[in-house]
Amino acid sequence: MSNEILKMKNITKIYSNGVIANKDVTLSVNKGEIHALMGENGAGKSTLMKILFGIEGKNSGDIYFEGKRIEAVNPSDMINIGIGMVHQHFMLVDSLKVYENVILGMEPRKGVFTDTQSAIKLVADTAKKYNLNVDPMAKVSDISVGLKQKVEILKVLIRGAKLLILDEPTAVLTPQETEELFEQLILLKDNGHTIIFISHKIREVRQICDRITVLRGGRSIGVIPVENSTEEEISRFMVGRDVVLDVDKKPASFGEVLLRVENLNYKNKYGKQLLKDVSFNVRKGQILGIAGVEGNGQNEIAESIFGFNNNINGKITFRDISLLDKSIRDIRNLGISYIPEDRMTIGVTKDVSIWENLVSDSIDNKSLKNKGLLNIKKIKGYARELIREFKILCRNEDQQVAMLSGGNTQKVVVAREFSSDPNLLIANQPTRGIDVGANEFIWKKIIDLRDKGRGIILISADLNEIMELSDSILVMADGEVAAFFEDGKNTTEYELGLYMLGIKRQSLEERVGKFEKE
Numbered sequence: 001m002s003n004e005i006l007k008m009k010n011i012t013k014i015y016s017n018g019v020i021a022n023k024d025v026t027l028s029v030n031k032g033e034i035h036a037l038m039g040e041n042g043a044g045k046s047t048l049m050k051i052l053f054g055i056e057g058k059n060s061g062d063i064y065f066e067g068k069r070i071e072a073v074n075p076s077d078m079i080n081i082g083i084g085m086v087h088q089h090f091m092l093v094d095s096l097k098v099y100e101n102v103i104l105g106m107e108p109r110k111g112v113f114t115d116t117q118s119a120i121k122l123v124a125d126t127a128k129k130y131n132l133n134v135d136p137m138a139k140v141s142d143i144s145v146g147l148k149q150k151v152e153i154l155k156v157l158i159r160g161a162k163l164l165i166l167d168e169p170t171a172v173l174t175p176q177e178t179e180e181l182f183e184q185l186i187l188l189k190d191n192g193h194t195i196i197f198i199s200h201k202i203r204e205v206r207q208i209c210d211r212i213t214v215l216r217g218g219r220s221i222g223v224i225p226v227e228n229s230t231e232e233e234i235s236r237f238m239v240g241r242d243v244v245l246d247v248d249k250k251p252a253s254f255g256e257v258l259l260r261v262e263n264l265n266y267k268n269k270y271g272k273q274l275l276k277d278v279s280f281n282v283r284k285g286q287i288l289g290i291a292g293v294e295g296n297g298q299n300e301i302a303e304s305i306f307g308f309n310n311n312i313n314g315k316i317t318f319r320d321i322s323l324l325d326k327s328i329r330d331i332r333n334l335g336i337s338y339i340p341e342d343r344m345t346i347g348v349t350k351d352v353s354i355w356e357n358l359v360s361d362s363i364d365n366k367s368l369k370n371k372g373l374l375n376i377k378k379i380k381g382y383a384r385e386l387i388r389e390f391k392i393l394c395r396n397e398d399q400q401v402a403m404l405s406g407g408n409t410q411k412v413v414v415a416r417e418f419s420s421d422p423n424l425l426i427a428n429q430p431t432r433g434i435d436v437g438a439n440e441f442i443w444k445k446i447i448d449l450r451d452k453g454r455g456i457i458l459i460s461a462d463l464n465e466i467m468e469l470s471d472s473i474l475v476m477a478d479g480e481v482a483a484f485f486e487d488g489k490n491t492t493e494y495e496l497g498l499y500m501l502g503i504k505r506q507s508l509e510e511r512v513g514k515f516e517k518e
């Protein structure tokens with residue numbers, strides 16, 4: 001008897017603008033396996049999963065689940081038949097408790113009221129069964145990112161998911177949390193669950209998955225068993241060429257201080273202190289990596305430098321000019337660029353064209369003007385150059401950004417921010433959701449910028465990225481600097497994880513002494 005739990009057969013999806021996102025794609029997943037879905041940005045992975053989960057319709061093809069042909073019409077029908085999706089952006093209500101989030105919409109009843117005790121017990125029992133250590137009574141706003149992910153997994157398990165789709169689940173986790181997640185996934189697998197694992201991280205796929213289906217240009221080009229295949233073979237299969245993600249970097253040569261952040265304190269509009277006495281410098285020719293679990297102040301540092309935050313105490317100076325009283329436009333004009341973490345809300349304007357997004361920060365650029373007016377022909381030519389250089393997969397520069405895949409949207413932001421040739425680049429999760437080929441390209445761009453004597457702040461939850469690129473490393477925990485390594489080689493991914501989780505912390509003398517030396 002076949003062990004196949006899911007078969008997607010000859011799936012074709014053509015979006016309304018004519019883009020063929022899936023062409024005759026076949027995906028076969030066995031019961032009890034962890035099956036990776038890989039491929040370059042725009043290869044069609046999200047589209048295929050959206051079709052399976054009933055978010056997008058297909059033009060043709062058939063889907064079989066547990067031997068029966070199914071019509072995926074909407075997510076709630078899919079949940080009812082046993083398919084659950086854990087999205088990359090968590091969908092939890094922060095103000096509610098863990099158990100309330102888990103049972104939302106399926107509350108056990110006692111008469112007309114929710115049976116609170118049964119609900120808590122159900123959540124606690126399910127958490128125990130799958131070794132998902134979460135406190136049902138904790139408020140979601142108070143728990144870590146790693147725990148939030150567990151709550152999301154619990155939500156789908158409690159609804160009876162037999163097949164779980166995980167979309168880049170390790171993107172925001174520390175190495176320790178990733179290891180824990182992997183142990184939980186193995187436990188799920190041992191319990192007979194099946195997992196589809198979408199990821200760009202070949203190392204992790206090799207660690208946890210049984211087989212890989214690779215999509216390229218909207219087609220399924222093959223299935224690889226993970227056993228006995230090397231990282232190089234997998235990347236070659238995906239990209240069609242060898243990709244070396246080992247960085248070849250000249251020794252750093254730091255110049256004068258470009259940016260000084262001194263005793264930065266920041267409270268959000270609810271009065272919560274998100275930055276406490278944060279101090280550091282960035283020099284010419286330096287990549288300063290800032291590591292931290294999401295929500296520990298890294299975003300607030302970036303946003304404070306770039307003029308998004310009021311309510312700041314402390315000093316931020318760029319070449320001795322205070323940035324605190326400057327507008328975002330003034331800050332850009334000083335030569336500071338920003339790749340924001342949240343590409344969808346801050347990074348791009350989704351409902352306008354690629355070219356408009358690419359030049360949105362260059363309206364003061366004289367070379368794009370003719371007698372003071374924007375020269376659209378020139379601008380579009382310039383946009384086409386960036387599309388080519390950054391390999392943005394699109395029909396042409398007039399296409400709306402909303403129609404791009406996640407990774408290609410990120411490339412639009414990255415292309416725009418590099419194109420201004422900044423003196424200081426703040427890159428917040430620059431390669432999140434980006435495929436190996438584009439990752440290699442962006443890393444090279446960052447290193448080239450540093451070698452031209454510019455300063456870079458690299459904020460990343462990916463510790464491999466921090467370790468590979470950074471000359472110096474700062475670790476944030478709970479809004480404070482938990483550690484600083486002037487020479488990033490003096491630490492390990494594992495040790496950084498301990499600082500990120502608040503298990504270890506350097507003393508003030510240990511940290512301050514280092515960057516005060518000039």
Ligand SMILES: Nc1ncnc2c1ncn2[C@@H]1O[C@H](COP(=O)(O)OP(=O)(O)OP(=O)(O)O)[C@@H](O)[C@H]1O
Binds near residue numbers: 016041046407433
């Ligand atoms: N809503 C949409 N309308 C039109 N085209 C779309 C839409 N969503 C995606 N596409 C196009 O479909 C193709 C496949 O995109 P999809 O998001 O499935 O890729 P992906 O493999 O998930 O990429 P990534 O790794 O970047 O997330 C791309 O060419 C993309 O531009």
